[in-house]
Amino acid sequence: MLLPSTFPRFSSLLPLLCFVSILAGVNSDEPELQLLLNLKAALQTSNTTMFDSWNNSNSVCRFNGITCNSRGSVTEMDLSNHMLSGVLPFDSICQLQSLEKLSFGFNSLYGNISNDLSNCVKLKYLDLGNNIFSGTFPDISTLTQLKYLYLNQSGFSGTFPWKSLQNMANLEVLSVGDNPFDLTPFPTEVVKLKNLKWLYMSNCTLGGKIPTGIGNLTELINLEFSDNFISGEIPSEIGKLQNLWQLEMYNNSFTGKLPYGLRNLTKLEFFDASMNNLAGNLSELRFLSNLVSLQLFENEFSGEIPPEFGEFRKLVNLSLYRNSLTGPIPQKIGSWAEFDYIDVSENFLTGLIPPDMCKQGKMHALLVLQNKLTGEIPATYSNCLSLRRFRVSNNSLSGVIPPGIWGLPNAEIIDIELNRLGGSITSDIKNAKTLAQIFASQNLLSGEIPEEISKATSLVTVDLSENQISGKIPTSMGELKQLSSLSLQSNKLFGSIPDSLGSCVSLSDINLSQNSLSEKMPPSLGFLPVLNSLNLSRNELSGEIPASFSRLRLSLFDLSNNKLAGPIPLSLSFQAYNGSLEGNSDLCTMDVDITSLKRCSVRSGNSRHFRTLLVCFSIGLVLLLLYLSLYMQQKKKENYRERSLKEESWDIKSFHVLSFTEDEILDSIKEENLIGKGGSGNVYRVTLSNGKDLAVKHIWNTDSSGRKRSRSSAPMIGKRGVKSKEFDAEVQALSSIRHVNVVKLYCSITSKDSNLLVYEYFPNGSLWDMLHTNKKMELDWETRYEIAVGAAKGLEYLHHGCERPVIHRDVKSSNILLDEFLKPRIADFGLAKIVQANVGKDSTHLVAGTHGYIAPEYGYTYKVNEKIDVYSFGVVLMELVTGKRPIEPEFGEKEDIVNWVCSKVQQENREKIVAMVDSRIADVYREEAMKVMRIAIMCTARVPAVRPTMRSVVHMLEAAEPFKLVGIVVTKDDDSAKKMQVPEAAKLPLDLKN
Known part of the structure; x- marks a missing residue:
């Protein structure tokens, strides 16, 4: 307390004290201000508000993303997830003497990390993950105070400085996965970090065996080293990690049995050891009652599924497909929690399908195909409204199919083929608005096909062949505009083929053979624009072959063994091969090359049809002679080739x-x-x-x-x-x-x-067909996203998973084929596109590509590496998001989709940017689609070095998944080991979320 007598003397010092205080503030703030402005100048951003506060008029402590201590010094810098690009100037950053936290994750930063990083000696938290850096990561031995180190999916290559970790005794989080490091044995330096709680080393080219010292990491909550080249047996010391919540080791080369002691991991909720060579039984897992997700598919496990699995109260995902398991599926399995998914396909399981897996009404997929299951389909699944995939094919199931199965409102596929199931397709099918595929062949189905099938407007494939279905083909089927394949052969159908089938403009395959169909064939079938296969053989069809069939160019054509009569349309005669018209005694031909059919006589030609043919023949004679001349020359060459x-x-x-x-x-x-x-x-x-x-x-x-x-x-x-x-x-x-x-x-x-x-061979064609031709489908965003991820994984494998990288050089939507489930396959990569040892790793001088997809540097250097595929794939992503072709008139002369997209983005008009999204994509997914557009823009950067690797593209796409899932879902039904993982932040325990 100041005494009154001293106040005047003290008050005279106030101005001086204030001046000194201000001066001290300037001295402490100005150097850090300049350092941060240097950082701002080094970075570029499409986020115009990020650096608004970074100016001379503000204290650095008021800068966005900056935190200071009580002395006004910068202690934390968090600029993560701000769409930043550029090279980080660590020579400036590490002059911030009090810096403890540095976070640049989820940006587009590139270039090398300089050795100046080692000067940030007070760092406790470093996050450079999810960027597109290049080169090797520098030595960081000096960063001895680090507790959190995130370098995952950053683009680093070469040899990682594992020895730098020896001095980091405080390290709790180490995340270095998803980087293309050089192949190295599992680093022993890691197993000495006894305070580790979170270890993520997946997909970073680790080999050798897991050291027994792994048992030292008793604080671990999460341990992931999937997608590597690790071999040998799983060490029993893993059983010492009793705090483990998640253990991920899929896609390695582990052998032997599950180690004794694994039973001790009673806190384990997520366990994935799929895609290895593990054998033995699953008995060691029967004690892990807290399991939420268990993935062991594609191994060599045998024996029974432990009955204790049926008592696991938290279990929601179970994937055991492609093993050699026997015995029954525990009947209580999935009946406790909100069970989501089971796939035990391709085993030797017997007994019944558990009845209560959809008890909580949340189940999405029931996949038990290719086993030896018996009994009936439980009626409980008739009410499982959440089911998307119902696949029980290739078993020994019997009884009547519960009627409600046909009308499940969210089902995308019903696969019951190769069983002994009876009953009929009920009118409930009118409720199956999302049903795309029915596979029901080789059963005992009877009754008629209901008219209500027309209400299942999403149908693409209908296979009801080899049953006992009777009645007429419903005329209402003409309303199925997306129907691509119709297989009704070997049934008891009668009556005429409805003319309305000609309205199914997407039909590519029709098989109605071996029925009792009669009357004339509808001319409308000849106008189907994408018809590739037509089999109407072994029926009682009569009348003449419609002239419209001359338009068809089919890979399979069979009208044999009917009651057809009259002359064969002349141009169709060229396709009358392999006996496709035999067994029709009243057919005749004017084609001298066809000896299996009788020639049309003049008398038989006096019909009005012959007159019409004669007139048409006369009018086209000159053109036909010219065509025949060219054709015979080609035929001669082909005959020579066939003979040779x-x-x-x-x-x-x-x-x-x-x-x-x-x-x-x-x-x-x-x-x-x-x-x-x-x-x-x-x-x-x-x-x-x-x-x-x-x-x-x-x-x-x-x-x-x-x-x-x-x-x-x-x-x-x-x-x-x-x-x-x-x-x-x-x-x-x-x-x-x-x-x-x-x-x-x-x-x-x-x-x-x-x-x-x-x-x-894939009959469903290509992604180009689905997006841009008259075969196109209304692909929802989830399907487009899955196609993007699958295609990206295929290219990632070609670039990173082969002994020598394979450069495709002609990536485009027409070279992405789609299987029956619309899952993508990269196709048409030629032999010369392998990176040759005598050419060098980085380039080849072979010219290839398609206009609209070719990377700009290709035109002036002819030197190509994997980055040209990345550019082309970016164009494919733009097609998926916009629905437009790479070259469109609306883009302007000599412009393509990349320039068009970039021009929209540069306008910085949000409405115009979002308007680029295909109008066929639901509004709720437009923001999700723009996440993928951002990745596409990165892939199509003009500077090749700035483009991400395909490995980075895959992980960026996975981070942009439309729905955030809890746990891990792996679907064998996708015909791939697809993983949709919990987002990183969601997986972190509360004490690790910073």
């Missing part, structure tokens, strides 16, 4: 177990099976005797004079027309590709003059 195929000596190399012979393939290389031509050769559709379809690429060599002996997109030809020695190595590299999002190569069949490559 049979005369040559062939060598077959198989890369999978084959269900066909070399002769079966060679006999099908015919003009009528031709489905495509390209620079790398012709492509044929081959239908095997077992009904399976294959795609065969036929490549002819070229001799030294340049004449065609084999044409290939690859430099496989020596100076004298002999295959170069690299050919076998290249085919072997392609044959080693094993990925669910890359088209499978079954075998190569080679001779001196020809090369045949045999691939799997």
Whole structure:
């Protein structure tokens, strides 16, 4: 307290004290101000408000993202998730003497991290994750106070400085996964960090074995080292980690049994050891009663599913498919919690389907296909309104299908084929508004197809073949505008084929064979725009073949064994192959090349139809002669080729177990099976005797004079027309590709003059077809997103998962094929696109690509690396978001979708930016779609070095998933080991959320 007598003397010092205080404030603030302004100048942002407060008129403590201590010094800098790009100036940042927290996660920062980072010696928290840096990560041995280190998905490569961790005894979180480091054994430095609670090392190229020292990390809550190359047995010391909440080790090469002691992990909620070579039984897991999600698919487990699983009160996800499990499924399984998902397909399970998995009304998928299950389908699933996927095929199920199954309002697929199920398709199907696929062949279904099937407007595939279904084909089926495949063969259908089927404009495959259908064939079928296969054989159809059928160009055409009469339309005669019209005694032809049918006489030609044909023939005679001249020349070449195929000596190399012979393939290389031509050769559709379809690429060599002996997109030809020695190595590299999002190569069949490559075949066409042609479907955003993720994973595998990177060089939506479930496969990558050892890792000089998808640097350097695929994939993402083609008239002359999108973004008009999203995408998903657009813009950056790797693209897409899921869901039904993980923040325990 100041005494009155001293106040005047003290008051005279106030101005001086104030001046000193102000001066001291300037001295402490101004250096840090300049350092932060240097940082601002180094970064770019599309977020115009981020740096608004970063100016000379503000104290640094008032800058957005900055926290100061009581002395006014900067202690924390959090600029995460602000769309920042640029190179971080650590020479400035680390001059902030009191800096303890530095967070730049979820941006687009690039370039190398300088050694200046080691000067931030007071750091306790460092987050550089989810960026697109390059180069190696520097030594950080000096950062001894670090507790949290996030470097996941940052683009770092080379050798990680594991030895830097030796001095970080306080480290609690270490997240370095999803970086393409050099292959290294599991680092022993890590297992010495006894305070670790969170360890994320997935997908960072670890090999060797897990050291037994892993048992030292007794504080661990989360342990993840999936997607690596780790081998050997799981060490029993993992049983010491009794605080574990999540253990992820999928997609490695573990062998042996689940170790004794795993039973001690009683706090474990999420366990995934799928996609390994683990064997033995599951008895060690019967004590883990807190499990929420258990994923052990694609291993070699045997024995029974422990009955204790049926008492697990928290279990919501169970995936055990592709093992060798036997015995029953515990009948109480899933009946306690809000059960979401089960997949125990492709085992040897017996007994009944558990009845109460949808007891809480939350179940989305029931997948028990390809087992030995018996009994009836429990009636409880009739009321499981949440079900999206119902797949019980290839079992020994019997009884009547509960009627409500057909009308599940959210079901996307009902798959019951290859059972002994009876009953009929009920009118409940009118409620199945989202149902896309019905697979019900080879059962005992009876009754009629209800007219109400027309209300299931999302139907794409209907397969009811080989049942006892009777009655007429409903005329209402013409309302199914998305229907692509209709298989009703081998039933008891009668009456006429409804003319309304011609309104199903998406139909590509129709099989109505082996029924009792009668009357005339509707001409409307001849106008179906994408029809590829038509089989009406073994019926009682009468009348003449409609003239409209002349328009069809089919890979399979069969009208045999009916009661058809009259002349065959002339242009159709060219397709009357392989006996497709035999068994119709009253048919006749004017085509001299068809000897299996009788010739039309003049008398029989006096009909009005013959007169019409004669007039048409006369009018087109000149054009026809010209066409025939060209055709015969081509035919002569093809005949020579077909003859030479049979005369040559062939060598077959198989890369999978084959269900066909070399002769079966060679006999099908015919003009009528031709489905495509390209620079790398012709492509044929081959239908095997077992009904399976294959795609065969036929490549002819070229001799030294340049004449065609084999044409290939690859430099496989020596100076004298002999295959170069690299050919076998290249085919072997392609044959080693094993990925669910890359088209499978079954075998190569080679001779001196020809090369045949045999691939799997996809009748549903390509993503281009679905988005841009008259076959297009109303793809919702969830489906588009899944296609984007799957295609990205396929490219990621080609770039990062092969022994030598494979550069596709022609990524486009038409080279992304879609299977029956609309899951994507990367297709049409040629042999020359493998990065050759003698060319160098970074480039090749081969020209390829498609206008609208080609990266800008390709036009002036011809040097390409993986980044050209990233650019092209970015264009595909823009197609998915906007629904537009890469080149559209509205973009302007010489402009493409990339320039169009960038021009919209530069206008900074939010309404115009969001308006780019395809109007077919629901409003609720527009913001989700814009997240993917942001990734597309990053992929199409003009500077190749700025583009992310495909590995980074995959993880960015996974972070942009439309719905935030709790737990981990893995669907075998997606035909891939897809993982939709809990967002990082959601997984962190409360004491680790900073």
